[in-house]
Amino acid sequence: YADLHIQVDPAMSTEQAHAIAHEVQRRLRERRPDIQDVTIHVEPFGSSPEEPNQEEVTVQLRRLTNGLRMEIHDVWAYEVDGRYYMEVHLEADGTLPLRQAHEIASSLEERARAEITHLSELAIHIEPQGRLIWASGPGVEETQVAQAVQRVINDTLNANACHQVRVLRGYEGWAVSMHCRLPGEISLAEAHRISTRLETRLQEEVPGLERVVIHTEPWEE
Structure with missing residues (x-):
């Protein structure tokens, strides 16, 4: 199982961001065929998750x-x-x-x-x-x-x-x-x-x- 966060240009279209995520997933599966499940989160560059309490x-x-x-x-x-x-x-x-x-x-x-x-x-x-x-x-x-x-x-x-x-x-x-x-x-x-x-x-x-x-x-x- 892999859970990834990738950051993209905030001005990038949703379609372009999706294409990048798809390519990351494809390359990861090629290099690590043992990974059965891949989750990719696409975030605007410069954003950060809310700090945990x-x-x-x-x-x-x-x-x-x-x-x-x-x-x-x-x-x-x-x-x-x-x-x-x-x-x-x-x-x-x-x-x-x-x-x-x-x-x-x-x-x-x-x-x-x-x-x-x-x-x-x-x-x-x-x-x-x-x-x-x-x-x-x-x-x-x-x-x-x-x-x-x-x-x-x-x-x-x-x-x-x-x-x-x-x-x-x-x-x-x-x-x-x-x-x-x-x-x-x-x-x-x-x-x-x-x-x-x-x-x-x-x-x-x-x-x-x-x-x-x-x-x-x-x-x-």
Whole structure:
């Protein structure tokens, strides 16, 4: 299946635009005979689709994961200057090696970046099926939160274990997300235990956290 958007000169007649679309379809079928269904949208050059809202990008991500036969829960989308930062919990078999689980999450991230308009960043927390996180109330200023988060990371893992640490103001407090590197040969279940220990300490020691999303990934030498 192929779904294409092509832009044409706004002054072009409908007949000419249709001819171009037909030619695109013909050439695509010649080069990719395995594609059974082709949909082509013709748009005036310079036009752009209406920017999606938070609900729409969340629905898009859920549809994408359903298509990939993945189970997700707790999806959040933040709009910052017209770009979206999303967080999601992805469930997988707890016996999977962390490296394999990370490859699954990376494939989802690549598809999401390609198919969801205005997506700037997607933080994926991989966890064994059936696990959830918990929440807390509002609290202190962003810089203080970031400093407190980094202190807990340094004490629980080490100073270089986590990167892309982000602090955003949520509806009821602070939302923190990060990527943390762990040995690639450990199981997903063990990686989740480590990330849960870090999350627990963050919830206990950093006031005002609404939620914490930790994306675990293999540490490559």
